[in-house]
Amino acid sequence: MSPSPRHPLPDEDWPTRAAAAASRLFSPLTLRSGLTLRDRTWVPAMVPWRATEEGFVSPDVVAWYERLARGRPAVLVVEATGIRDVPSGPLLRIGHDRFLPGLRDLVRAVAEASDGCTRLLIQVIDFLAIRRRPARERFLGEFLALTDRHREALHARGAFVDRPAGAIDDGVVRAALSALPDDALPDVLSERELEDLHQGYRERVTDLHLAHVAELPRVLPRLFADAAQRAQAAGFDGVELHYAHAYTMASFLSRANDREDGYGGSRDARCRLPLEVLAAVRQRVGRAYTVGCRMLSDEVIPEGSRVDDAIHYARRFAAEGMDYLSISRGGKFEDARQPRVGAAVYPYTGPSGHACMPTVFGAAPPFGLNLDLTARIRSALRDAGLDTPIVAAGGINGFGLAERALATGQADLIGAARQSLADPDWFAKMREGRGTEINRCLYTNYCEALDQQHRQVTCQLWDRLALDADATLSADGRRRLVAPPDGWRARTRS
Numbered sequence: 001m002s003p004s005p006r007h008p009l010p011d012e013d014w015p016t017r018a019a020a021a022a023s024r025l026f027s028p029l030t031l032r033s034g035l036t037l038r039d040r041t042w043v044p045a046m047v048p049w050r051a052t053e054e055g056f057v058s059p060d061v062v063a064w065y066e067r068l069a070r071g072r073p074a075v076l077v078v079e080a081t082g083i084r085d086v087p088s089g090p091l092l093r094i095g096h097d098r099f100l101p102g103l104r105d106l107v108r109a110v111a112e113a114s115d116g117c118t119r120l121l122i123q124v125i126d127f128l129a130i131r132r133r134p135a136r137e138r139f140l141g142e143f144l145a146l147t148d149r150h151r152e153a154l155h156a157r158g159a160f161v162d163r164p165a166g167a168i169d170d171g172v173v174r175a176a177l178s179a180l181p182d183d184a185l186p187d188v189l190s191e192r193e194l195e196d197l198h199q200g201y202r203e204r205v206t207d208l209h210l211a212h213v214a215e216l217p218r219v220l221p222r223l224f225a226d227a228a229q230r231a232q233a234a235g236f237d238g239v240e241l242h243y244a245h246a247y248t249m250a251s252f253l254s255r256a257n258d259r260e261d262g263y264g265g266s267r268d269a270r271c272r273l274p275l276e277v278l279a280a281v282r283q284r285v286g287r288a289y290t291v292g293c294r295m296l297s298d299e300v301i302p303e304g305s306r307v308d309d310a311i312h313y314a315r316r317f318a319a320e321g322m323d324y325l326s327i328s329r330g331g332k333f334e335d336a337r338q339p340r341v342g343a344a345v346y347p348y349t350g351p352s353g354h355a356c357m358p359t360v361f362g363a364a365p366p367f368g369l370n371l372d373l374t375a376r377i378r379s380a381l382r383d384a385g386l387d388t389p390i391v392a393a394g395g396i397n398g399f400g401l402a403e404r405a406l407a408t409g410q411a412d413l414i415g416a417a418r419q420s421l422a423d424p425d426w427f428a429k430m431r432e433g434r435g436t437e438i439n440r441c442l443y444t445n446y447c448e449a450l451d452q453q454h455r456q457v458t459c460q461l462w463d464r465l466a467l468d469a470d471a472t473l474s475a476d477g478r479r480r481l482v483a484p485p486d487g488w489r490a491r492t493r494s
C-alpha cells in the first residue's frame with residue numbers, strides 16, 4: 001500500500017487570460033545566441049523509455065514529444081541522449097549520423113504540433129558503465145577479480161595456513177570466500193569490492209587504472225562536439241550539455257573527484273573538462289547556436305559539492321558563453337537505495353534522489369523545493385555582471401509560485417517536468433485563462449517508479465483513461481502512452 005501524502009497540493013489562484021498576458025511568466029526572453037523564447041515556460045528533459053533497442057527515434061518517441069509540444073511550452077528539452085555509438089538499450093542516441101533521419105522527424109513533428117511556437121533542445125549525455133547487483137554466489141564464485149590480498153586475508157583468518165598464500169588455487173579461494181558468513185566479508189573484501197557486491201559494479205571518473213576512464217578528457221570534447229553538430233544538422237534549436245545528476249560530467253564536477261591528472265582536486269581542475277567540452281562544442285556549432293547545460297546546485301551526498309562549488313562553476317560556464325544554466329539538485333548513485341539482486345542501482349532513490357524529484361511524501365513540501373539554491377546561483381551571477389538566464393525546476397506546479405520565482409529573481413525560466421507530464425496542456429491552459437481545467441500533478445512519483453524499472457513512462461492521472469482504438473498502448477497493452485487530447489479530466493482528482 002502506498003503511503004499517505006504528507007503535503008497537500010496548495011490551492012491555486014489561476015490567472016485570467018489578461019493577467020497571464022501581463023505576467024512575467026508569459027513574457028518573452030532572448031538568449032545570447034539570439035534564440036527568442038516566446039515566454040518563460042520550459043519542459044526539462046525526461047527519459048520516457050521509448051527509443052528502439054538500437055537507440056533510434058521510434059514512432060512512440062515522436063508521439064511523446066508531439067503531445068508535449070501541443071501544449072506549446074516555449075522550450076521543450078528532449079531526454080538525455082547518448083553521445084557515443086555504443087549499445088545502451090532503449091535510450092535515445094546521437095553518436096552516429098545514422099541517427100539523424102529519426103531526429104529530423106522528431107524536430108519536424110514538434111514544429112508542426114506546436115505551430116512553430118516551441119523551441120526544441122536536446123540534452124546530450126555521457127555515462128560510465130554500471131552493472132546489475134550480482135547474486136552473492138556469482139560475485140564471489142565468478143566476478144570478483146582475485147588477488148593476493150584475498151589469499152592473505154584468508155590466511156589471516158586461519159584458512160589454508162599449511163600452504164603459502166600464492167599456492168592456493170583460485171577455485172579453492174572462491175569456495176572459501178563463498179563459505180564465509182556475511183559479517184566476515186568486510187575483513188576479506190575491499191570497500192569497493194563490497195560495494196560491487198551490494199550495489200553492483202559501477203565505474204567512477206577516478207578509476208584512472210582503466211584506460212578508457214583515464215582518457216576521458218581526451219575523447220569527450222570531440223564526442224560532445226560531434227553530437228552537438230548532429231543536433232544542429234537535425235534542426236534542433238540548441239543542445240543542453242548534461243552536467244548534472246549521476247553521470248560522467250557531473251562526476252568530474254563533484255568534490256569527490258580527486259583525479260590527479262589536472263582534471264580533479266581543486267574546483268578549477270574539476271570544471272576544466274566541462275569547460276573544454278563547452279569550448280569544443282562552441283567551436284563546432286558557432287556563437288549563434290544555443291548551448292546550455294544542466295548542472296547541480298548541490299549534490300546532496302556527504303562529501304559532495306555544495307552551492308558554493310555550483311556558484312564557482314556557474315560563473316565560469318556563464319563567462320565562457322553558456323546560453324543558459326538549468327539548475328537541478330541531487331540525483332546521485334552514492335546514496336541510492338540498494339537494488340534487488342539482478343537490478344541496477346537507481347540514482348533517484350536516496351536522499352539526493354528525493355531532492356531531484358521531490359515528492360509529497362518527503363519531510364519538506366516538494367513545491368518549489370529547489371528555488372532557494374537556484375536563487376543563490378542566479379544572484380552570484382548577477383553580482384559578477386553575468387546575465388545568463390537560469391532555469392529552475394523541482395515541484396513548480398502553479399502560476400503564483402512561478403510568477404513569484406520570476407519576480408523575486410530566483411529564476412528566469414520556469415521548468416516543470418512532472419506537471420507537464422501530468423498535463424501537457426497546463427502551460428497553454430494558464431496562458432488561455434483556463435487554469436481551473438489543469439490536471440494537477442500529485443507528486444507521488446508513479447512515473448519515476450516506471451522509469452526506475454526501465455518501463456515506458458506514463459502518468460497515473462491518464463494512463464488508464466480511454467484505452468480505445470485510438471490510443472497507443474504500452475508493451476503490456478494496459479496503459480496509454482500519451483495523455484488524451486485537450487479537454488480530458490484526470491482519473492484522480494486532487
Ligand SMILES: Cc1cc2nc3c(=O)[nH]c(=O)nc-3n(C[C@H](O)[C@H](O)[C@H](O)COP(=O)(O)O)c2cc1C
Pocket residue numbers: 044045046047048079080123244294328356357358393394395396415416417418419447448451457
Ligand atoms: C521520468 C523522468 C525522467 C527524467 N529524465 C531526466 C533526464 O533525462 N535528464 C534530466 O536532466 N532530468 C531528468 N529528469 C528530472 C526532471 O527533468 C526534473 O528535473 C525533475 O523531475 C524535477 O522537476 P519536476 O518537479 O518539475 O518534475 C527526469 C524526471 C522524470 C520524472
Ligand code: SF4
Pocket residue numbers: 418419421422440441442443444445446447448458459460461
Ligand atoms: S505519475 Fe503523474 S501525477 Fe504522479 S508524479 Fe508522475 S506526473 Fe505527477
